[in-house]
Amino acid sequence: MREIQLSLNKTQKIRLQRALEKLESLSSKVNSHASVTIADSIPVSYEDGVLKGHGTLDFNGEVISTVCGVVERVNKLVYVRTLRAKYKPEVGDIIVGRVSEVAQKRWRLDINYSQDAVLMLSSMNLPDGIQRRRTALDELNMRSIFEEDDVICAEVRGFQHDGLHLQARSQKYGKLERGQLLTVPPYLVKRRKQHFHHLEQYGVDLILGCNGFIWVGEHVEARDDMVGDQEKKPEWQNTKSQKNSMSLEDQERTYTPIETRQNICRIANAIRVLSTLGFNITAELITETVNLSSSLNLDIHQMLGSEFCVLVAEGEAERRSLTKGRG
Amino acid sequence: MEYVSPEGLRLDGRRPMEMRQIRAEIGAVAKADGSAVFEMGNTKVISAVYGPREVQNWSQQISDKALVRCEYSMANFSTGDRMRKPKGDRRSTEISLVIRQTMEACIMTHLMPRSQIDIFVQVLQADGGTRSACINAATLALADAGIPLQDLVTSCSAGYLNSTPLLDLNYVEDSAGGPDVTVGFLPKLDKVTLLQMDSKLSLDLFENVMQLAIEGCKAVANYIREILLENTKQLEYRRGL
Numbered sequence: 318m319r320e321i322q323l324s325l326n327k328t329q330k331i332r333l334q335r336a337l338e339k340l341e342s343l344s345s346k347v348n349s350h351a352s353v354t355i356a357d358s359i360p361v362s363y364e365d366g367v368l369k370g371h372g373t374l375d376f377n378g379e380v381i382s383t384v385c386g387v388v389e390r391v392n393k394l395v396y397v398r399t400l401r402a403k404y405k406p407e408v409g410d411i412i413v414g415r416v417s418e419v420a421q422k423r424w425r426l427d428i429n430y431s432q433d434a435v436l437m438l439s440s441m442n443l444p445d446g447i448q449r450r451r452t453a454l455d456e457l458n459m460r461s462i463f464e465e466d467d468v469i470c471a472e473v474r475g476f477q478h479d480g481l482h483l484q485a486r487s488q489k490y491g492k493l494e495r496g497q498l499l500t501v502p503p504y505l506v507k508r509r510k511q512h513f514h515h516l517e518q519y520g521v522d523l524i525l526g527c528n529g530f531i532w533v534g535e536h537v538e539a540r541d542d543m544v545g546d547q548e549k550k551p552e553w554q555n556t557k558s559q560k561n562s563m564s565l566e567d568q569e570r571t572y573t574p575i576e577t578r579q580n581i582c583r584i585a586n587a588i589r590v591l592s593t594l595g596f597n598i599t600a601e602l603i604t605e606t607v608n609l610s611s612s613l614n615l616d617i618h619q620m621l622g623s624e625f626c627v628l629v630a631e632g633e634a635e636r637r638s639l640t641k642g643r644g
Numbered sequence: 645m646e647y648v649s650p651e652g653l654r655l656d657g658r659r660p661m662e663m664r665q666i667r668a669e670i671g672a673v674a675k676a677d678g679s680a681v682f683e684m685g686n687t688k689v690i691s692a693v694y695g696p697r698e699v700q701n702w703s704q705q706i707s708d709k710a711l712v713r714c715e716y717s718m719a720n721f722s723t724g725d726r727m728r729k730p731k732g733d734r735r736s737t738e739i740s741l742v743i744r745q746t747m748e749a750c751i752m753t754h755l756m757p758r759s760q761i762d763i764f765v766q767v768l769q770a771d772g773g774t775r776s777a778c779i780n781a782a783t784l785a786l787a788d789a790g791i792p793l794q795d796l797v798t799s800c801s802a803g804y805l806n807s808t809p810l811l812d813l814n815y816v817e818d819s820a821g822g823p824d825v826t827v828g829f830l831p832k833l834d835k836v837t838l839l840q841m842d843s844k845l846s847l848d849l850f851e852n853v854m855q856l857a858i859e860g861c862k863a864v865a866n867y868i869r870e871i872l873l874e875n876t877k878q879l880e881y882r883r884g885l
Contacts, residue, residue: 319671319875337882344881352880354872355787356795356832372792381832383752383792385876400879402790403677403696417698431696431710431759480758505883595882637884 321593323623336630343637351388353397356381359388361395370396404429404503404528406481410473411512413498413526414483416463422456424463426471428528429503432480436471440484442491468493468532470524488539489513495573496522496534497585501592503529507599514600519580519607523600531598533584535573579617583607586620590629605632647805647817655816656685663800663812663860664773668780668871670788678789682781685814686771691781693789695761710756714744716778718767739775746799746828746838747782752792761791772814773801775826779838780864787872795830796868797837800860802827802853804845809853811860825853829861 325333353359359380361367369375372384373396382388386399406412406428414426417433425433438451438459463469470490471483485491506525514523515536524532587606591598606629610620619625648654658664664685673679676692683689699705716739717731730736747763763785765778776799783797803813805822818824823845828838836858845853 319878320669322674340884341878341881344884352873352876354869354876355793357869374794376833383794384790385787385872386790387876387880399790400876400883401678401788427698431698431756433698595879597884633884 319595321626323593323626325623325627329623329627333627333630336627336634339634340637343634343641352386353382353388354385355383359395359397365393368394370394372397372399400504401502402504403431406430406434406473406476406528407508408473408475410508410527411470411524412473412483412528413468413470413493413524413530413532414528415498415530416465416467416469419459419463419465422451422459424459424469426469426483428481428526429500429530430481430528434473434481434483435477435479436469436483436485440474440482440486442486463492468498470526470532493524493532493534495537496532496581499531499533499585499588499592501529501531501588501598503527505529505592505596505598506531507597509599511600516580516584516600516604519584520577521580521584523584523603525598525600531588533581533588535577535581582617583610583620586610586617590620590626593626594630594633596633602633605636645820647820648808648810654810656814660808660810661856661859663863664814666864666867668784668868670784670871670875676785676789678785678787678791680781680784680788682777682784684773684777684780684812686769687767687773687777687814688769689765689767689774689777689781691763691765691778691785693761693763693782693785693791695789696756696759696791697761699758699760704760705758708757709753710751710758711760712744712748712751712753712763713760714740714747714763714765714782716740716743716765716767718770718774722767722770739778742775742838742840743778743782746779746797747786749837750794750797750830751786752794755792761786770815772816772818773812773826775799775840776801779828780868784868784871788875795832796865797828797830798861798864798868799826799828799838800857800864801825802857802860804849804853809849809856811856823853825850825857827854827857827861829858829865831862831865 359382361380369380372382373380374383382397384397384399386397389396389398412428414428416424417427418425422438424436426436428434470493471485474482474484506527506529508527512525516523520536522534522536584607587603667683669681671679672681672690673692676694678693681690696710699711704711716736718727720727720730763782765782767774779797779799786793801813801824803810803822803824805820813824823841823843826840829836
């Protein structure tokens, strides 16, 4: 069993155990999932004919599982949904990735998939916003757009012969600055309608990437490239050369206030605790955890301690039993 | 020296057909995609699996399959006398190759083309049967990482001392110079993927000893299945809806 890697004293162990047992009893009442492990036989009714999906194998006429996970059935399709595996991309997913390489007419991003994803230069809006054919000069200036180790938000475009392709043609995609990138197991982030969250009371942007990369950063207003064409153009050209010699006003403008930075750290720690405990990560749960920590007047670093971890587990057990009672 | 007493007890008090106590734990290495600690008696082994991920050496990329790499090493403090060279010596290279071939036969590599799977196994305490413990630990780690496998690979060793087939030899029995048969077995498919032997054994006795080792593998397989099932159930109910 995966143990939580924290040093808990005796009472904390007992409290955590009790909270987890409560969660277990709730889930077994709500739904009887069929958990299987490798080489387990999956019970299938053979009269209808069955489509063997991911994670299954045909052996001597019976369907056996090739991974550890939960059996899902959709009409005639039977597949095994894995839990802690790598990210499984689907077209239209919002993902956050880190640039690992600048190659010919493309960037390669690390997105917790079995290969690096590819973001073509043509799938990226040019800084001046004009729609035109990418020239050799654009290719040479790729580094002024994204460099190695930059964090980028993009959308999955599809699978091509050379791998997974992304696109970042909208204003909400692009380079992410002034914040933290966190890694959680992908199965904790569910596919929802909204992946971009703006937490107004903290002034923080939260992006829950479907691949398990979560971005927590200072809120940035969505710029409208079409309108501010003329002012924008000299800006990006000058950014690289004048980076070191910014005027005092520029520096003041780009300074993140300490409170925002503390909020960012608090939210990041809340996500870390939820990921350690293995709970689904949603914006509501994150804000609840942050509220819990501020109401207890905990220091930011204490959020990663054992006491807070046990409190969050107990709080979640409470919350789930209440929702179950209501629903 | 007497390895089996007249009453039928071995040096550590076991019966000839009795295995040592097994213990396994999943998730020991937090940063790895999958990891496990496996103990067989006093032999303790930790394994970590990274992958499937982008191939680091582009020239080694295989267009239709995943590349499987394996590294076996022994910690300096794992044996009685402190080890001088934990990796890169002949024995470690041989065991790395053996583990890689065993696991590669079982991983469904065609589902993950152009990627790489790294298996690292390290022996923390060596008391005989390190090869078997490493294979069992690697299976657990691969299952934890969500990599599709055709079947669980389990391994166990058996020997023949004082005219008795013995299951799961420890270090003292292994150093006695008698035959030591290591078997890697797929329980569901009922197939042997690894068969190695030290020293000599006549054919009719070999049959017995190999069967004994296969029985040991089946027992290990049952335990591993239980551990994995428990782990999966726990992850699922914690996650919630």
